[in-house]
Amino acid sequence: MTDAQRHWLPLPVFGVILLLWELAVRQSGQFTLYPYPVGVIEAGIRTIADGSLLAATSGSLYRVLLGFAIGGVLGIPLGLLMGSLQPVNRAMSPIIDSLRSIAPIAWIPMALLWLGIRGNAALFIVAYAAFFPFVVNTIQAVRLIDRNLVNAARALGASRALIARTVILPGSLPTILTGARISLAFAWGSIIAAELAMGIKVTAGGSGAVGLGQLMVSTLYIRRDVNGLVLYMILIGVISLLIDLLMRQLQRNLTPWR
């Protein structure tokens, strides 16, 4: 089998599967119970037209980026400290390890209590999720730096600050960026979970700040629209794919020597 065949063979197979699916749902006549391809497209057109899809997606993305930034601003310096100073590492790593084991979503009740439903609770969850990949990978990044380079710079008379700026930072950048990629992907998964849990559990006082998760909950419980749910799932998948592609591109651009 040639390469071209390998790439193109799945397409007709999927086409047939989608067609059969559509026909099967049409045959059963249960349009509200099962999702079907045309219905998903219709749901897409409807939610784009009334603006709810765009508003929810941008709301979720905004909180993800903000939480990601908070996680990075707090996580990278801590990781640098823990990676370069052994006592700090030994003192902090049990704390970090035990907090890391707690699923970010488990904090939702406390976050709701502390920050309220106006989006800040979800932001806390996202920042919490984004923080740990940054810390772990930055520690790893500092450890992976070639000691010979540091010693060479020191032998040539470079000051500590100069070494930090010209050896440690560029040397650790690739691994830190890997951490950023993991962190953003994890943050995106967590915001959906946080918004879903908030949407399901916090019925009083409206939906609060609206994101994709809340939109899914209202689609599930109020509009009972299966096609809409499938559409949002596809959208979530596409966005996480885009996030991954974007971060990889960024990694290539920022660290071309890798």
Added chain:
Amino acid sequence: MSDALRSAVPLPIALRTGGSWKHYLRRCEFVLALAVVGGLWQAASVAVNNSTLVPPPLLVLDAWVSLWGEELPNDIIASLVHLGVGYGLGITIGLLLALLAARFVFVEIIIDPIVEILRPISAIAWIPLAILMFGIGGGVPVFLIFYAAIFPVFINTLAGIKQVDPRLVQAAEMLGASRRMIVTHVVMPAALPLILAGARLSLGVAWMALVAAELTGADSGLGWRIFWYQEFFAMDKVMAVILTIGILGYIFDTLLRWLQARITRWSPDGSEAER
């Protein structure tokens, strides 16, 4: 890995006692760190002076201890059942699919794009649809864990089988090994480190999916219990359950890492797999 190596290498007595001293000191640092966290927590709760908003650590500890005599064991068992069924199904089917894909090219051609399409859709995105399909109950967490666990195992197993050195297989063939024997004695052991790394990755993802699924779509388990206590504003109990989730997650990861290092002691991949 480095600890295992160090203990395997005979050291002079003086160095060995030095090592144990260091070990002792390290343990002290852990206790110190714990004390600092507890102190900060206590300070925060004193400053806020509201045991609902920031329950003091001793109150939470007290709640945790008393919960062991009440619902906590049942909740842990319920969560473990969800995890066991979902994770067991996930790694079994992931492994089988990967074996099929490795054996038959057309299976790989069909499954691979499906995996690539579904993989970016996180388990969490399935929650509403899972609630619709299975209703509120045990089905939602089991399905979500199954879905979360299947991809890392499938991808790592396939990669593990593909990276087996063909010379090993050829050597076994030349020595007259049957096909079955090659699979059980050459391919599987060579792929094992990556498979186990995949299984560990799966468990981490599955644990997160479990908590999210139980929070939103289950009627038992630790995640569900968090919101149950929140309804009564029993925040000390909420914190106690959150801590239990953290402790269990930590235990699982440590256990699997230990198992991984033990089973594939000979492999550099197995002892220090990437997270």
